[in-house]
Amino acid sequence: MKVKLWGTRGSLAAPGAETMRYGGNTACVQVRGDDGTILVLDAGTGIRRLGENLPRDTKRVDILLTHLHLDHIQGLGFFWPLETPNLEVHIWGPSSTTQDLRTRLTRYLSPPLFPVRLRDLPCKLFFHETPCDECCIGEFTVQSAMVAHPGPTVGYRIHNFAGVLAYIPDHEPALGAQKFPTQPAWTSGFALAADADLLIHDAQYTRAEYLERIGWGHSSYEQFVQFARLARVKTLVSFHHDPGHTDEMLDRLTEQAARSAAPAVKMVAGLEGAEFEI
Amino acid sequence: MAQKEIEIILTRQLASYLAMPIFIVDPQGSLVFYNEPAEAILGKRFEETGEMSQDEWVRLFAPSDGKGNAVALDRLPLAQVLANSRPANSNFWIRGMDSIARHIELFAFPLVGQTNRNLGAVAIFWETPA
Numbered sequence A: 001m002k003v004k005l006w007g008t009r010g011s012l013a014a015p016g017a018e019t020m021r022y023g024g025n026t027a028c029v030q031v032r033g034d035d036g037t038i039l040v041l042d043a044g045t046g047i048r049r050l051g052e053n054l055p056r057d058t059k060r061v062d063i064l065l066t067h068l069h070l071d072h073i074q075g076l077g078f079f080w081p082l083e084t085p086n087l088e089v090h091i092w093g094p095s096s097t098t099q100d101l102r103t104r105l106t107r108y109l110s111p112p113l114f115p116v117r118l119r120d121l122p123c124k125l126f127f128h129e130t131p132c133d134e135c136c137i138g139e140f141t142v143q144s145a146m147v148a149h150p151g152p153t154v155g156y157r158i159h160n161f162a163g164v165l166a167y168i169p170d171h172e173p174a175l176g177a178q179k180f181p182t183q184p185a186w187t188s189g190f191a192l193a194a195d196a197d198l199l200i201h202d203a204q205y206t207r208a209e210y211l212e213r214i215g216w217g218h219s220s221y222e223q224f225v226q227f228a229r230l231a232r233v234k235t236l237v238s239f240h241h242d243p244g245h246t247d248e249m250l251d252r253l254t255e256q257a258a259r260s261a262a263p264a265v266k267m268v269a270g271l272e273g274a275e276f277e278i
Numbered sequence B: 001m002a003q004k005e006i007e008i009i010l011t012r013q014l015a016s017y018l019a020m021p022i023f024i025v026d027p028q029g030s031l032v033f034y035n036e037p038a039e040a041i042l043g044k045r046f047e048e049t050g051e052m053s054q055d056e057w058v059r060l061f062a063p064s065d066g067k068g069n070a071v072a073l074d075r076l077p078l079a080q081v082l083a084n085s086r087p088a089n090s091n092f093w094i095r096g097m098d099s100i101a102r103h104i105e106l107f108a109f110p111l112v113g114q115t116n117r118n119l120g121a122v123a124i125f126w127e128t129p130a
Helices: A049-054 A101-106 A206-213 A219-232 A247-261 B007-018 B038-040 B054-061 B076-082
Strands: A002-007 A028-034 A038-041 A060-064 A090-095 A123-131 A135-137 A140-146 A154-160 A163-168 A198-202 A235-239 A265-268 A276-277 B022-025 B029-033 B088-095 B103-112 B118-127
Touching: A002 A049, A002 A123, A028 A049, A060 A206, A060 B038, A090 A101, A090 A140, A101 A123, A101 B029, A140 A198, A140 B007, A154 B118, A163 B054, A198 A219, A219 A235, A219 B076, A247 B038, B007 B022, B007 B029, B007 B103, B007 B118, B022 B076, B029 B038, B054 B088, B076 B103, B076 B118
Parallel strands: A038 A060, A060 A090, A090 A123, A163 A198, A198 A235, A235 A265
Antiparallel strands: A002 A028, A002 A276, A028 A038, A135 A140, A140 A154, A154 A163, B022 B029, B022 B118, B088 B103, B103 B118
């Protein structure tokens, strides 16, 4: 399983000289299987470059959305497979209590927010609502579960013969957890992340920022590491960087987090363009 | 122990911040949490009792009517909510774990999560004059 980060920024794209290394594009991760299966985790602005790197003879793409906040869907209209007749695009994501996934996405993919309507896209479009029962996509088995973040939001656990990837980009596990981080049964996202080989997880805030934003649905670096240790993950990748955090600041936060995570967990900076193999 | 659904985790979080006694059960009726105000009526801290099956908590609290007759399980609001997926309310006597009998008024409602998942039920109750 090969994993590549095409967009690591949270909330808002943040291009600029001070964010060159960690990247300015919003959430998008590519997962590729040995059999050629392609999963796209979230459709933030990073999906445009991901698309440019897909083989033109691609027959099927599965886009797994964690939720429908704009930083996770904004790139959809710029993803060429959606414009390609006969190419199968499967979009997985959460419905709300009153609207199905297609209806919710139509609110963005329609005027005045976007010139092209979802129904006018020429690809073969399929919608799958999450959370759902465990399912197979090519060589991957995918599990989804609701996690602590405002609005319907899921995380994904993806595994094949090689190992387990957990993807929880927007997550506040400390919210609602009793005595965080000590009780797995009462910790959001634990079952998704437990014993994962690679966990890509929300690390949006410093400790001071988190204290001013409790309930906004994101983690501090400290909680990000605590959650990974609780879930006994092997490698932890920081993700959903705050748009106000510069490369220099993220280097400092990464260094501190990596030190506190070791030796139980190997913490790695979530740089745009970084690749991992499980 | 399996991880609780996020809606249950957040319901517990909300309950732990509220001043009304709250009792949360899973779809099988097993107790998963009661909050601090409920501890005062049930006679013991949740930390000391922990989770328990429906049979256990019904036996423990021994709900009864004003004449001392046991209230049948299917007449208890939480059991009715789980059976019918509709709110229910009632008043009856319970015996706290401190052995004190208390009259309570209880309102229960179903917990339905995203994609219409049945997650159990929540009871809010008060000690009231008989």
